[in-house]
Amino acid sequence: MSEAATRPRADALGRSAARGGAVTLAGQGIRALVQVASIVVLARLVGPADYGYVAMVGAIVGAATILQDFGLSRAAVQAPVVTVGQRDNLFWLNLGCGALAAVAVLAAAPMVAALYDAPVLADITRWLAVTFLLGGLAAQFRASLMRDLRFTAITVIDVAAPTLGLLVAVWVALADGSYRALVAQQVVAAVVVCAGSVLVARWLPGPPRRREPVRSFVSYGAHQLGAQLLTYVSMNADAVVVGARFGAAPAGLYDRAFRMMMLPVRQLQFPVTRVAMPVLSRLQDDVANFGRFVVRGQAILLNLLAPVMLLGAATAGPVVEIALGAGWLELAPLFAVLAVGGVFQAASFTSGWVFMATGTMRSQFRFALWSRPLVVAAVVAGSLWGVVGVAAAYGIASALLWPVSLWWAGRAARLSWRPWLVGGCRTILAHGVAAGAAAAVARGLDPAGPWLTLGAALAAAVLVLAAEALVWPAFRRDLGDVARTRTLLRRR
Template identity: 75%
Template sequence: MSAPQTRPRVEALGRSAARGGVVTLAGQGIRALLQAASIIVLARLLGPTDYGYVAMIGAVVGAATILQDFGLSRAAVQAPSITRGQRDNLFWLNLACGAAAAAVVVAGAPALAAFYGEPVLVDITRWLAVPFLLGGLAAQFRASLMRDLRFTSIVVIDVAASAVGLVVAVGVAVLDGSYWALVAQQLVTAGVLAVGSVVAARWLPGLPRRQESVRSFISYGLHQLGAQLLTYASMNADTVVVGARFGTVSAGIYDRAFRMMMLPVRQLQYPVTRVAMPVLSRLQDDAAAFGAFVVRGQVILLNLLAPAMMLTAAVAEPVVEVVLGQRWLDVAPLFAVLALGGVFQAATFTSGWVFMATGRMRSQFRFALWSRPLVVLAVVLGSLWGVMGVAVAYGTTSALLWPVSLWWAGRAAGLPARQWLLSGCRTLAAHGVAALCAAGVVRLVGPEAPWAAIGLALATAVAALALEALVWPAFRRDLRDVARTRSLLRRERVAAG
């Protein structure tokens, strides 16, 4: 493609990404508030044991969430083109996968309860099988919305599902005061997502068509499925190990630490990936634009996420006291360690973009095949030193695997990884220094009030970042790129209004 033809195309896609970013980030902000409210309110209505039951189940049966999709929705979004017949066939395949996943979970409920030695898990597990069927039903409808860049519809559905799920969970918690509030929240959220996606997509599947081949979609999905299952196993091995070795209460405490860590990660991961994937898929034939988009995407992602993660890790105890309450203070040291590891985990998102957007799923699967078992092994060995050993092992392996993932993805897609890695290291170093300054000042002054500690830490971090930007030209350019993106998003918001 010639340069004159490439430029308008990239600019048009950039405008689409900006408009999608405005809507998606706004919706994700609302969802973040709803999820934060869920954590804060339900932590005061339920106890560690309630969270422990649901966490132990979710860590194991959550793999069915991946099986229900089979990687087919990503394949549909990534494909350069898709016919109506192929979409129909993919719908029936996804529905069958969702039904199979639900059936496996229902059948395996007694064995899972026996593994943990908790008979109460049988009924909980069977009810939590329902969302897998609903997810398989909705998969291609959501893929259709993403492919058509209908970000507003997706955001409205997601926000509505989170809001209704939270209201139902709080109601059940007030009336019943048990883990059934968490179960009801998942069931209602999945139901609203499914119904909303079907209605918004405005198409109904026809019967399967044998003449419409979906072999390429299945091949893409199979390799992504393998990589996702391995990644999921490594990301949830810590909860399984904690629950099996240290009991329900420890599992509940660890789960709250992990969920708090993942809250900002997921709030940025999903919307940024949702916007980036369709754009990158359309830039596959323009290596320069593709590489520039990936590097700039990482700069923006990390400059938004790293300060939140590192600063909350620096003042973990007052943050936990404000968010969860004093009875959950045992969460604080675990949260601090997991938050630092979570920064590196989030930094690997861009390598995932490259694998998926370029269709290099076989390469991603090979990377996961050797790297993810290392995470599981590290977690098991870390458990010899207790629950904290598990958290340290998880965070350390996340940090070590980040640069390797960039090199692996860059080699697979023919992208130079040096600039990619250096920009990430620069961002992490800058925000790491600011967080250390904040932690040092708070420890030195030692205010007893948690809000005062958080405010002092925030002020110190902002001052440190301002000084770094003044004396570090490369970091100053990164912040300028983030500011330009925000300016572009504001202009698109005005234009859209």
């Protein structure tokens, strides 16, 4: 094997990326189906309190997922050249970070149980510690697969892991019906990702090499780590507060509502970001085209996500009853509130694109340094009004920080942020009006059953959107951009 791992030839890079994009999107679709199946099936086998136990632990120890990687895998993927010696050193660094994260979680098990006054959480915490060691072990193998553009192998692993995890979870739930099914799901998925990555990467690490510098990788990872940790804390503060103040069952309801809300966000965020980032990176020296692409990218992202999120909020009752069963209807108000807030959270993704594409990570960290604690404070204050108050506070904080994030990113990249904000407000308003019509229809047809209610509400929303497109030229252009996404990207 050569000493330097170089990029593929330029004439093959485009074809490899195109094939990889198609494979990635197909895999993302399968993963979405598996996640939906996981939500629908396990909700009928495991109770809210058991979901709450796992969510309470995950909200705290999940930060170790960021520590186990330390941003080193992303640094390895984006580096122009990674020598064999650097790759080996990064492997041992990642393994060390994963081991430290696992030991820290093991040591924290009694404290997690004491925080929530639930002894059962210590056992859950100890089992989940295994996943951090496995994550550190697999990090550089996965980075190697991404550098080599082996998207098919990555996709197969990423589909196999949640699928096998779900199958084992269902088997354990049928036999036990407790939180052990959810813990087994996470452990099995981590084992499959680790084993699959090691087996298909086709290399084995050598001993650490002092003469192979990795300082630039560590520096890149450190900047990523700070912003990611602050974001993680703010995004999981609501789960910690709900579990600590209201107990396992409300925490389980909140966890299911939050995961249902995030399902479409996560499925669209990854492929859209993966397409947008290389285009923005090439346009960063062309400020005018860069700004236009950011505005258009936000319009495409929001016109795909906003209708799903806002219609989900408008028809929360029928959606929850169909997806989880009548026994979970209590979480419908939570889901509705979280879904509205999730629209503004998704709208903030484009500011992250700008930070990453222009290399202004330090500016992103400074923004996170003051904005993320405000989200935590809002969530704590919202808990005075119960679990729904926590959800509302999270959504309000996300809505207020969205325009600020646009202004901050625009200033860092020397972009005009006003067209960005105006375009986002237009999209949210248009789909909000359609969702309002759907909510009115759903309220009138509620006794008719969830399927009829949902169908009639969706039909009303489509009619309103069609009318808006006819009378609102700017919104019609936004919808046209969504329809022409592939052509627009090729033109860029």
